[in-house]
Amino acid sequence: MLPFIDLASQRARIAGKIDAALARVLAHGQYINGPEVRAFESQLAAFCGATHTLANANGTDALALPLMAWGVGRGDAIFCPAFTFAATAEVAPWVDATPVFVDVLPDTYNIDPASLEAAIAGIKREGKLRPKVAIAVDLFGQPADYPRLAEICRREGLKLIADSAQAFGCTLDGEHPMHWADATTTSFFPAKPLGCYGDGGATLTNSEADLAAMRSFAVHGAGSDKYDNIRIGMNSRLDTMQAAILIEKLAIFADEIRERNIVAERYRQMLPNAVKTPKVIAGGVSTWAQYTIEIENPDNLAAHLRNDGIPTARYYPKPLHQQSAYRAFPVGAGGMNVSDDICKRVISLPMHAYLDEATQEKIAGSVRGFCDAGG
Numbered sequence: 380m381l382p383f384i385d386l387a388s389q390r391a392r393i394a395g396k397i398d399a400a401l402a403r404v405l406a407h408g409q410y411i412n413g414p415e416v417r418a419f420e421s422q423l424a425a426f427c428g429a430t431h432t433l434a435n436a437n438g439t440d441a442l443a444l445p446l447m448a449w450g451v452g453r454g455d456a457i458f459c460p461a462f463t464f465a466a467t468a469e470v471a472p473w474v475d476a477t478p479v480f481v482d483v484l485p486d487t488y489n490i491d492p493a494s495l496e497a498a499i500a501g502i503k504r505e506g507k508l509r510p511k512v513a514i515a516v517d518l519f520g521q522p523a524d525y526p527r528l529a530e531i532c533r534r535e536g537l538k539l540i541a542d543s544a545q546a547f548g549c550t551l552d553g554e555h556p557m558h559w560a561d562a563t564t565t566s567f568f569p570a571k572p573l574g575c576y577g578d579g580g581a582t583l584t585n586s587e588a589d590l591a592a593m594r595s596f597a598v599h600g601a602g603s604d605k606y607d608n609i610r611i612g613m614n615s616r617l618d619t620m621q622a623a624i625l626i627e628k629l630a631i632f633a634d635e636i637r638e639r640n641i642v643a644e645r646y647r648q649m650l651p652n653a654v655k656t657p658k659v660i661a662g663g664v665s666t667w668a669q670y671t672i673e674i675e676n677p678d679n680l681a682a683h684l685r686n687d688g689i690p691t692a693r694y695y696p697k698p699l700h701q702q703s704a705y706r707a708f709p710v711g712a713g714g715m716n717v718s719d720d721i722c723k724r725v726i727s728l729p730m731h732a733y734l735d736e737a738t739q740e741k742i743a744g745s746v747r748g749f750c751d752a753g754g
C-alpha cells in the first residue's frame with residue numbers, strides 16, 4: 380500500500396538534524412519548558428505574523444485556551460461549521476458554552492459567511508444565548524473567507540478564532556489568518572502539514588493580556604508562581620523534545636508548502652473530469668492537508684483504489700450536527716444543506732510534499748479506470 384501521508388520521506392530528508400536536535404535535549408535534560416520551547420514559540424509567531432505563541436499539548440487545548448482566557452461560558456453561543464473535525468465544536472461544552480452549527484460553502488467547504496449571519500440573527504431572535512465567538516476552520520488546508528468573517532464578527536461583537544489545525548501556513552491575499560483573527564490555533568498531530576512526532580498544539584495571539592491569561596490557564600491557573608493558583612486551569616504543555624523536532628520541521632515548511640501546491644496542481648491536471656477537484660478561495664494559498672475530491676460513489680472508489688494499493692480517507696462522512704453527541708445542539712437558521720450533501724461524495728487521495736509524478740500518475744490512472752468503467 381502506498382503511504383497516505385509519507386512521513387518517512389520527510390524524516391529521511393532531515394533525519395540528521397532531528398537526531399542532533401534530540402541529542403541536544405537529552406544532553407541538557409530540560410524535558411519540560413526547555414529552551415527549544417521558547418525558541419519554537421518565537422519562530423512560529425514570526426512565521427505567521429503573530430506577536431505571541433503559546434505552545435500547548437494539542438490542537439484541541441489550543442482552541443479551549445482562548446475561550447477560557449476570554450471568560451466564555453454558560454449562556455454563550457460559539458458558532459462553528461458543521462463540516463469539520465469534532466475538536467472544533469467539542470471545546471464549547473468544555474467551557475459550558477453552546478456550539479451553534481453553521482453551514483459551509485459548496486466549493487471550498489469552509490464556513491459560509493451568509494450562514495453565519497443567519498445563525499447569529501436566529502440566536503439573537505431566540506434570545507436564549509449570547510453570541511460570543513465564531514470559530515472558522517481552514518479545512519483541508521485552505522483559508523476561510525476571513526475578510527467577510529472578520530467584518531461580521533466586528534459588527535456583531537464576536538471574537539474570531541481561526542482553527543488552522545489543518546492549514547497552518549495558509550494565506551489569503553498574502554496574509555495569514557492571524558491578520559483577521561483574535562486567535563489562531565493549530566495542531567502538531569503527526570499527519571498535519573506541520574506535525575511533530577506525537578501530540579502538540581499552539582495558540583497564536585497579538586494580545587499580551589490574552590497570552591498571559593492563556594499561559595496561566597495552561598499551568599493550572601498559576602498566578603505569580605506555580606503554587607499560587609488564581610484560576611481553575613489545566614496542564615497543557617508542548618514537550619521540549621517535540622519543540623526541538625518542530626524547529627527542524629518549520630525550517631523546511633515553506634518549501635514543503637510549495638511542493639504540496641505542485642502536487643495539487645498535478646492532481647488537478649491528471650484527474651478525469653468525472654470527479655470534482657478542489658477549488659481554493661480566490662487569493663488563497665492552501666497547505667493541502669488533504670486533497671479531497673467529490674464523486675458519486677466514494678466507497679466504491681475507495682475499494683477500487685485499495686485493490687490497486689492506494690489508500691484513501693473520507694473526511695467527513697457525517698457532519699457534526701448529525702453525530703449523536705452533538706445532535707441536541709442548535710443548528711443555524713437556514714439549515715445545513717451543503718454539509719448534508721457533500722458528506723455523501725467527499726473522498727481524499729494520498730497527499731504530501733514528497734508525492735512524485737509517477738506515483739501520482741498511478742493514482743490518477745486508477746481513478747480514471749474507475750470512472751471509465753462507469754464508477
Ligand SMILES: Cc1ncc(COP(=O)(O)O)c(C=O)c1O
Pocket residue numbers: 437438439440463464466467516542544545565566567568578579580
Ligand atoms: C480542524 C481541527 N481542529 C482541531 C483539531 C484538534 O487537534 P488535536 O488532535 O491536536 O487535538 C484537529 C485535529 O485533528 C482538526 O482537524
